[in-house]
Amino acid sequence: MVGLPGLPDISGAVERVVATAQNGLEVLRFGGFDTGTEPAPFTVVETEKMFRLRRYFPDTPGDGPQIVLVPPMMVSANVYDVTEHNGAVSILHRNGITPWVIDFGSPDSEEGGMERTLADHVVAVSRAIDLIIEGTGRDVHLGGYSQGGMFAYQTAAYRRSKGIASLVTFGSPVDVLAALPLGLPADLVVPGAELLADKVFSRLWVPGWMARTGFQLADPVKTARSRIDFLRRLHDRDALLPREDQRRFIEVEGWVAWSGPAVAELLRQFVVHNRMMSGGFVIHGDLVSLTEITCPVLAFVGEADDIGQPLAVRGILRAAPSASVFESRVPVGHFGLVVGSTAGAHTWPTTAEWVLWRDGTGEKPPLVEEMHETQDPHGSGVSLSSRITHGLGSVADAGAGVSRELIGMANSLQRTSRAIAQESVRTVPRLLRLGQIQTGTRISLGKLMSENSKRTPDKELFLFENRVLTHAQVNTRIDNVVAGLIQCDIRPGVHIGVMMDTRPSALVVVAALSRLGAVAVMLAPDGDVAEMMRLGNCSVVVTDPNHLDIATKHSDRVLVLGGGDSRAITSADGASVVDMEQIDPDAVRIPSWYRRDPGLAGDLAFILFNRARGKLAPWPVTNHRFAISAFGAASAAGLTDRDTVYCLPPLHHASGLLTTLGATVVGRSRIALSARIDAETFAAEVQRYGVTVVSYTWTMLRDVIRSEDFRINQYNPIRLFMGSGMPSGLWAEVVEGFPRARVLEFFATADGSAILANVSGDKIGSMGQALPETNPVEVAAYDVTADRLIVDDSGFVRRTGVDEVGLLLARARHRFDASSTVLRDVFVPRDRWEVTGNLFKRDANGELWFQGSVAGVIRTSTGPIYAPPIEFALSQVRGVDQVVAYGVGDPGRQVAVAAVTTRQLGERSESLTITALRIGLGGLPAEQRPHLIWVADEIGVSDSYRPIAATLARRGLPRPGARVWYRDAAGRYRRYTRTAAAEANWVGPSPTHTESSEVGG
Structure with missing residues (x-):
């Protein structure tokens, strides 16, 4: 008999359908299964507007280590207690650790929750730490998941690690732009994040369901697979129950709303500006940097985490160089770091072991290792x-x-091409605007600052001594100072002296004078103030308390503004002193003649000073000249609102007023100011402010770079040094010390006819080429001895060949800016060129190299010698610190002298040898080398840090001695003895130089 085929198990199928229906109905009605689990017991020990502080297991004594856990903004505080026995708080408690959790609540159900900022959360965490320390008498371990870990880092930096035993973070990115979620390129994300921060989240908030959806979309495949797996097992309740608490948390219960301001601040500070890495983020007016974290750090790294990607998480190693940083790698994604079986077996037991180890009651956890720099700086790490x-x-x-x-x-x-495209987006509009400026165009410093205030009123502008001022605050301050100036009878067009330290008040005064339409005469306190005031045609001086004494000596009407060493303002004999801080701007009656920002391009805006042929000369700067420098420098430096510019030069120097202040205003960058220039301050403020660009003049960085005390995080955010006059030796050391940065050297003629910039920074010492949209330049053949241009057979002036020294000419395109000699029909018929008075040579690539001014040429009996090439060569000689070259004697019979100082090696000076001099000057023709080289005890510098040669020149020729060398007939250097001096028979002022010590030769 043939057997019948097996019949299907109908009863089993029916039971499965019924079970699926019953279980599905329960899920629909209650959101999931009732697992019977109970949350860990806790009590709320403190309730404040921003948070409730939970203490778990309140019935236990809690005498051991204390840990406070911080949730992300969008995740419920219950994330640390999702499963009854494998939750964070339960495991920590079983290991003798008292767990505390900060509950921010859901902003949409909290009073004022929708107005919460990111800084509010950090201050709340700090407040909770104080409460726990006050109640327990112990320092706390601070932990946080995802953004909660970012809060932990920020809080530790905000507190300078005070009261924090260690930091523990779980999938918390630090170098956000190094590895964004889903591997998205930063160049695409940053503009979008900036737009969302400024235009969307400043007005809207993120509900909980949207936060949940965003998290799930970060890994849509895994989300879909989890849901399909849940539906396939819906009939088997027992199989689903172990993961039901976790599923319900992710799918339904675990998400809370985000306040719009907090999201906007997160995007702006830590995505667009990446200030977890660069520093300079702002917490309730305080500037904060992760470099100030000194407590130990343990970062849990999810090896499959596509949200807190390993490379971004490991950024803490670079951001907090003063901390001991460890990591523990977990083979999970983002959520699995803190919830689930792996978290219960790896994350939380390891956290407990870490806390006990740091408290000295346990061994180092076996799953914890020191964090090391990643080998792949471009990949995500996943x-x-x-x-x-x-x-x-x-x-x-x-x-x-x-x-x-x-x-x-x-x-x-495509990184290079994208960078070029982005640079074009920033640069082209600036250059177009610059090219459209005409004589009657309204443009000025005050107007540019007004525009910025309208565009971004709430963004930071000035950073100084841990204070932060926004565009709106600065703009209001400028208007108040304008009212004070009006009260003091200052009118448009009047020349007003400004003698102030580089502080916010000084920048405000200069902008206020511009807004009023007055002319700011920038006075150098260490200069000939009386002569500057005469040349600047000013009788009234605005000063700060630090310079009040100098100001009252030279002016009988002084206006005092800003802080300083003292606010005790008293009137000096014969001088009227007005403390402008006592003027109530609201009580000032604004006259009908006042027009805000009236300055036209052709109007005089500032007067600076320089020396021409040994005499002090005024340097008039029109609004157009200011705009050329400001827009040109901003474009060359690529400045944006993501930059923080460290403004070190004084405002009376062109680099301070035009290159730094002007360029940062055009670039809408933050301006960081410093009260002093030294190695310790520089290193601290670069990180605290998040400095990306450092401005300088001359040897300003020498006391920083060459200090034995100089220590700075190698991952500092500096990308650019910009300024003028940096010696080539110091330039090389800056590039070596900051390999990720470049030097942007500017050169501007005194009349503003030519502005050059070494944009690439590849050739140390080069002045580069003319900035786009500024006057084109040419180097004309020039007979230095006869002081005339050289004409070729056609009757026109000849252009110089490669490496031939000639006179720099700038094409005269704007008649209202032409304050120098203008020549016509120079190279071709009907052309117009301004004579700059400066000598240059052009290399084979078209780069220009400064050879000095015509007035500064050392005129010897054998021909002209140029000082800058000598200084360029000697500054790169090993052991040389500072150098100046100058002429001694009457023109035509001058002796070329180079004075150098040597570097200090502890208690002694570094030696300088004849061999080193020969090698250093080997690139110069023998006839272009100095006749004498001597080692000076000191070379003075001006307050703009320019080495002063005039003082040494007035002292005459150096005396023969062990620290002096002379150039023989063959161009070699020998010791300068009395015999050699007698044989040379040089004519010059009586020698007065003496030596206080011997230098090895």
């Missing part, structure tokens, strides 16, 4: 194999992973 191994191995997901890796490769290959 390998394709990790994604496949840890649950992302479907074909579709693998394809997505490969796509992300390919996107990263393409991004790397």
Whole structure:
């Protein structure tokens, strides 16, 4: 008999359908299954507007270590107690640690919750730490998941690690732009994040459901697979129960709203500006940097985490160089770091072991190791194999992973072209605006600052001594100072002296004078103030308390503004002193003649000073001249609102007023000011302010770079040094000390006819070429001895050849700016060129090299010698600190002298040898080398840090001695003895130089 085929198990199928229906109904009605689990017991020990502080297991004594856990803004505080026995608080408690959790609540149900800022959360965490320390008498361990870990880092920096035993973070990115979620390229994300911060989240908030959806979209394949797996097992309640608490938390219960201001601040500070890495983020008016974290750090790294990617998480190693940083790698994604079986077996037991180890009651955890710099600075840190191994191995997901890796490769290959495109986006509008300026165009410093205040009123502008001032605050201060000036009878067009330290009040005064339409005469306190006031045609001086004594000596009417060493303002004999801080701007009657920002391009805006042929000369700067420098420098430096410019030069120097202040205003960058220039202050403020660009003049950086005390985080955010006059030797050391930065050297003629910039920074010492949209320049053949241009057979002036010294000419395009001699029909018929009075030579690549001014040529009996090439060569000689070259004697019979100082090696000076001099000057023709080289005890510098040669020149020729060398007939250097001096028979002022010590030869 043939057997019948097996019949289907109908009863089993029916039971499965019924079970699915019953379980599905329960899920629909209650959001999930009732697992019977109970949350860990806790009590709320403190309730404040921003948070409730939970203490878990309140019935236990809690005499051991204390840890406070911080949730992300969008995740419920219950994230640390999702599963009854494997939750964070339970495991920590079982190990003798008292867990505390900060509950921010849901902003949409809290009073004022929708107005919360990111800084409010950090201050709340800091407040909670104080409460726990006050109640327990112990320092606390501070932990946080995802953005909660970012809060932990920020709080530790905000507190300078006070009261924090250690930091523990779980998937918390620090170098956000190094590895964004989903492998998205930063160049695409940053503009979008900036737009969202400024235009969307400043007005809207993120509800909880949207936060949940965003998290799930970060890994859509895994989300879809989890839901399908849940539906397939819906009939088997027992199989689903172990993961039900976790599923309900992710799918329904675990998400809270974000306040719009907090999201906007997160995007602006830590995505657009990446200030977790660079420093300079602002917490309730205080400037904060992660470099100020000194407590130990443990960072949990998810090997398959596509949100807090490993490379971004490991950024803490670079951001906090003063901390001991450890890591523990976990084979999970982002959420699995803190919830689930792996978290219960790895994350929380390791955290407990870490806390006990740091408290001295346990051994180092076996799953903790020191963090080391990643070997792949461009990848995300999440390998394709990790994604496949840890649950992302479907074909579709693998394809997505490969796509992300390919996107990263393409991004790397296109980095250069993208940078060029971005630079064009920033630069072209500036240059177009610059090119459209005509004589009657309204443009001035005051107007540019007004425009910025309207565009971005709440963004930071001035950073000084840990104070932060926004564009709106500065603009209000400028208007108040304008009212004070009006009260003091200052009118448009009047020349007003300004003698102030580089502080916010000084920048405000200069802007206020511009807004009023007056002319700011920038006085150098260490200069001939009386002569500057005469040449600047000013009788009234605005000063700060620090310079009040100098101001009252030279002016009988002084206006005092700003802080300083003292606010005790008293009238001097014969001088009228007005404390402008006592003027109530609201009580000032604004006259009908006042017009805000009236300055036209052709109007005089500032008067600076320089020396021409040994005499002090005024340097008039029109608004157009200011705009050329400001827009040109901003374009050359690529300044944006993501930059923080460290303004070190004094405002009476062109680099301070035009290059730094002007360029930062055009670039809408933050301006960081410093009260002093030394190695310790520089290193601290670069990180605290998040400085990306450092401005300088001459040897200003010498006391920083060459100080034995100089220590700075090698991952500092500086990308550029910009200024003028940096000696080549110091330039080389700056580039070596800051390998990720470049030097942008500017050169501007006194009349503003030519502005040059070494934009590439590749050639140390080069002045580069003319900035776009500024006057084109040419180097004309020039007979220095006869002081005339050289004409060729055609009757026109000849252009110089490669490496031939000639006179720099600038094409005269704007008649209202032409304050120098203008020549016509120079190279071709009907051309117009301004004579700059400066000598240059052009190399084979068209780069210009400064050879000095015509007045500064050392005129010897054998021909002209140029000082800058000598200083360029000697400044690079090993052991040389400072150098100046100058002429001694009457023109035509001058002796070329180079004075150098040597570097200090502890208690002694470094030796200088004849061999070193010969090698250093070997690139110069023998006839262009100095006749004498001597080692001076000191070379003075001006308050703009320019080495002063005039003082040494007035002292005459150096005496013969062990620290002096002379050039023989063959161009070699020998010791300068009395015999050699007698044989040379040089004519000059009586020698007065003496030597206080011997230098080895």
